[in-house]
Amino acid sequence: MTTAEPLRRWITERIRTVSARARILLWLLIVxxxxxxxxxxxxxxxxxxxADQRINGLLVQETNEFANFVQEGFDPDTGQRFTDPNPLLVVFLKRQxxxxxEELIGLVHDPVKNRPAKKVQGRDHGMRHPLVEDDPALKQVFDAQADSGVLRRPEGEVRWAKVPIEAGNGHPPAAFVVAVHPAGEREKxxxxFHMLLAISGVALLMTTGIGWVVAGRILRPVRLVRTTAAQLTEQDLTQRIPVKGRDDIAALAETFNxxxxxxxxxFAAQREFVDDAGHELRTPITIIRGHLELMGDDPAERDQTVRIVMEELDRMSRIVEDLLLLAKAERPDFVTPEPVQIGELTADVFVKARALGERRWQLAEAVDAEVGLDPQRxxxxxxxxxxxxxxxxxxxxxxxxxxxDxxxxxxxxxxxxxxxxxxQDAQVIFERFRRGTARRGARxxxxxxxxxxxxxxxxxxxxRVELRPTDGGGATFVLVLQKETTQ
Structure with a gap:
């Protein structure tokens, strides 16, 4: 046995001791x-x-706007197209x-210091760690071969995109940079997320109270079933559960009732059976005891007493055997079906029955069919x-x-x-120890x-077995069996 087995067993035992109400509530809270x-x-x-989609859209939008301005914009001072990146960046950024x-930055290369020396920023950014104040980061962006990327700085991540401005007419290279700080969006x-967790916590607390009350109301009929079952005894089985409504709980109460x-x-049938069996067995015992107590020394009297005792013992033996047979009838192996020719079975029964008494026996009819049944039974x-x-x-x-057939x-x-x-006897004669209120014969x-x-x-x-009247008077007992002809 592993070391985890005792722990698992202990947990299982603890779970079993928890009430159904608590288990329902626990599962509800877990779900x-x-x-x-x-x-x-x-x-x-x-x-x-x-947020990522908005940032990507913002980067694309700003760079496209600047690219269009480079292609179509005019210098307001000269009325001509821009040839110098400095006024191009200044005019564009002032309009943004x-x-x-978001940061909009203009960078112009300084050939002396070999870094972007001129920076033009638009409106006041109001950020704690703007990219425009981070010269090494700006140089990394300016020198990058790609048009977009991500800067992971200790001060926070920056996503950027740029539009390079080709140098011409002796002007240094420049670039327009769009920088977005996603930390704000992620904080939102x-x-x-934290607000939803807090609301969820409050909802769970409310659910705990509501679920406890609802589970109690749902399980109230079950507790009533348990209470009623606890009050039942072999002598008192009269307790019943009141049925209200037509839901599953009402169906449970109806099924329990x-x-x-x-x-x-x-239990009533069992008590009646025990009483009847005791009465039937008490009679031969009384007869045997009475004859044995009155038996004298006369050999003829002793022989008569022994004969009576043996007859009563035989009768007791038959009663016990019949009771054992009826008890065995509850077992699944009571009958053992096999293919049987009904005509031959009927003829065999007729031959055996003729020895029971001197009557006018008749083999009325015999069907020619093969059926699966237990011939002995x-x-x-x-x-x-x-x-x-x-x-x-x-x-x-x-x-x-x-x-x-x-x-x-x-x-x-x-x-x-x-x-x-x-x-009045037709329904009771098939019950145990019941012969009816009127005897059909003298023996x-x-x-x-x-x-x-x-x-x-x-x-x-x-x-099933049925009782039918006989034409001309009498009784006919019929065994009605479903036909299951074997192939």
Missing amino acids: MAVALAAVAVATRSVLLRD YPDPD ATDV AMLDRLERA ITQAMVQLAQNAVQHTVPGQRIGIGSR EGDRIELYVADSGPGVQP ATGAGLGLAIVKAIAEGHGG
């Missing part, structure tokens, strides 16, 4: 700070770029009004339905088993000619798990 800083930097860059950060851009509804129903469900039909009929009554689905059914199912002695198992098997295949 705003980055955005405001980006705006300030971009504004400064734009101002500096505009330089900007505060920097001042705007719906989850509570499902939890309440699930489907056989188990069909045999359970057949057993249910036997319990609610008497010898000689008809029980039909069959399968049919209904387009996009396959139906496998068991139809009996018994007394049928009462309307219904199960624990009430058979039809629940059939329902779990059907739903495990993505289908």
